[in-house]
Amino acid sequence: MSGKVITVTSGKGGVGKTTVTANLATALAMRGRKVVTIDADIGLRNLDIVMGLENRIVYDLVDVVEGRCRLRQAMIKDKRHQELYLIPAAQTRDKSAVSPSDMVLVCNELRQEMDYIIIDSPAGIERGFRNAIAASDQILIVTNPEVSAVRDADRIIGLIEAEEKGPGRLIVNRVKPDMVSRGEMLSIEDIIDILAIQLIGVIPEDEHILIGSNQGQPVAMNGTNGASAGQAFRNIAGRLEGEEVPFMDIRAKSSFFSRLSNLFSN
Amino acid sequence: MEQAQSLNVKGIREGLLITTATDGSFDVMREQLQAELGQKGAFFQGSRVALQVGARPLSKAQLLQLQRLFIEHNLELWAILADDAATRIHARELDLAIRLAGSNTDLDGNTLYMEPAPTNGKVAHHNQPPATNHHVLLLKETLRSGRSLSHEGDIVIMGDVNAGAEVIAGGDVLVWGRLRGLVHAGALGDETAVICALDLNPTQLRIANQIAITPHEPGRTPHPEQATIKDGQIIAERWNR
Numbered sequence: 001m002s003g004k005v006i007t008v009t010s011g012k013g014g015v016g017k018t019t020v021t022a023n024l025a026t027a028l029a030m031r032g033r034k035v036v037t038i039d040a041d042i043g044l045r046n047l048d049i050v051m052g053l054e055n056r057i058v059y060d061l062v063d064v065v066e067g068r069c070r071l072r073q074a075m076i077k078d079k080r081h082q083e084l085y086l087i088p089a090a091q092t093r094d095k096s097a098v099s100p101s102d103m104v105l106v107c108n109e110l111r112q113e114m115d116y117i118i119i120d121s122p123a124g125i126e127r128g129f130r131n132a133i134a135a136s137d138q139i140l141i142v143t144n145p146e147v148s149a150v151r152d153a154d155r156i157i158g159l160i161e162a163e164e165k166g167p168g169r170l171i172v173n174r175v176k177p178d179m180v181s182r183g184e185m186l187s188i189e190d191i192i193d194i195l196a197i198q199l200i201g202v203i204p205e206d207e208h209i210l211i212g213s214n215q216g217q218p219v220a221m222n223g224t225n226g227a228s229a230g231q232a233f234r235n236i237a238g239r240l241e242g243e244e245v246p247f248m249d250i251r252a253k254s255s256f257f258s259r260l261s262n263l264f265s266n
Numbered sequence: 267m268e269q270a271q272s273l274n275v276k277g278i279r280e281g282l283l284i285t286t287a288t289d290g291s292f293d294v295m296r297e298q299l300q301a302e303l304g305q306k307g308a309f310f311q312g313s314r315v316a317l318q319v320g321a322r323p324l325s326k327a328q329l330l331q332l333q334r335l336f337i338e339h340n341l342e343l344w345a346i347l348a349d350d351a352a353t354r355i356h357a358r359e360l361d362l363a364i365r366l367a368g369s370n371t372d373l374d375g376n377t378l379y380m381e382p383a384p385t386n387g388k389v390a391h392h393n394q395p396p397a398t399n400h401h402v403l404l405l406k407e408t409l410r411s412g413r414s415l416s417h418e419g420d421i422v423i424m425g426d427v428n429a430g431a432e433v434i435a436g437g438d439v440l441v442w443g444r445l446r447g448l449v450h451a452g453a454l455g456d457e458t459a460v461i462c463a464l465d466l467n468p469t470q471l472r473i474a475n476q477i478a479i480t481p482h483e484p485g486r487t488p489h490p491e492q493a494t495i496k497d498g499q500i501i502a503e504r505w506n507r
Binding site for chain 2: 125151152154155157158159161194196
């Protein structure tokens with residue numbers, strides 16, 4: 001058995017890499033998969049907070065790499081799911097504490113017993129990013145519907161292609177349905193047009209995400225009680241497993257007349 | 267007598283190969299290099315440079331001076347190709363490579379085999395616009411943000427040039443795709459250079475010493491255009507023939 005290594009990256013900071021990592025891992029664990037997340041953002045760790053595991057950290061990734069503990073000891077078991085684990089980043093070190101070859105070693109060991117290894121990449125294109133993609137089988141690029149985030153995603157895709165880790169698949173996060181339907185936000189079509197890679201998910205802006213992150217409760221667990229972002233993450237998990245899941249309609253519910261005018265403006 | 271022959275600069279797979287005069291004092295050589303970099307800085311910018319110094323012995327301090335000179339011009343000196351053994355040792359101490367991969371120079375020196383310069387075979391004349399006999403560089407891929415491409419002749423790109431990418435050519439630039447990044451044609455001073463694209467919507471266009479930006483046109487429909495210098499400024503015209 002050999003697990004799949006998935007890296008979540010973006011170039012730009014603040015677009016939602018950590019949120020996507022936590023929710024995707026949760027959604028896959030809910031499907032009964034064995035999942036471990038790795039926080040590769042050494043020095044600025046966050047994933048533990050979003051997953052609600054901050055107070056359980058004893059050992060971290062750097063301890064594993066430097067031989068202070070066994071890999072298993074650094075894997076923190078999730079509170080809610082049997083087969084979901086987190087390997088946290090060290091907070092008191094920096095990116096140079098880990099090398100790309102360290103990441104390959106760690107991931108190869110994890111592949112033996114896990115179905116998915118999901119790596120949360122730091123922002124930027126330097127060492128931390130190189131570490132995060134070193135062992136990757138599949139790269140997910142997260143972007144927002146804004147020009148600067150798309151520009152950085154384009155740069156990252158170029159770097160991934162140069163490393164022959166491509167092509168990668170795209171997640172568009174924080175899409176505001178009402179702004180999209182008014183044509184005030186970069187549309188998904190615009191973004192795909194520029195980046196020319198395959199889309200794997202669109203996540204609507206949803207205040208439950210922020211609430212969930214602060215409480216350490218990924219929204220992917222939320223039921224069908226209106227948490228559309230949770231459904232979006234579960235859809236991505238399905239697509240990662242090779243299912244054909246149709247994309248949700250992220251446009252706001254519009255009146256007959258605005259739909260008519262959309263029809264004419266196209 | 268301190269009059270040295272001029273420098274030879276050529277593009278190689280690893281970036282730029284600059285061959286310096288072997289006669290004349292170090293200071294003259296350095297000044298010559300400085301003048302060259304100052305003049306063509308924008309064209310070379312960001313390149314990795316291998317410096318061929320021939321038989322001229324160089325001290326570590328002199329190599330450091332050269333290294334600094336390149337850094338000042340936003341270039342990276344990565345290799346020193348020297349016939350003199352002591353110079354090679356100094357270069358190695360500075361973590362510089364002393365041979366090009368794939369060249370037939372062994373680590374103990376001997377002259378590096380040099381490809382003849384393209385077509386005209388002589389030292390390039392820098393003050394002239396590039397001759398039309400420069401090779402055309404054909405690239406069949408999309409240039410994403412952060413990619414930089416420079417070539418002394420013409421460039422043809424089959425693919426898009428995305429915003430954040432830059433293309434710098436001594437001659438013309440043709441983009442069979444969408445041009446959304448920065449293109450500099452005639453970068454060595456050729457005002458007759460043209461830029462054309464199936465969709466000409468760049469962040470900035472430069473031809474020779476002229477700079478133009480694209481007017482903001484919401485709802486524009488893509489169409490092929492060609493940009494040239496007319497009456498001292500860059501004009502883009504719709505291609506319909």
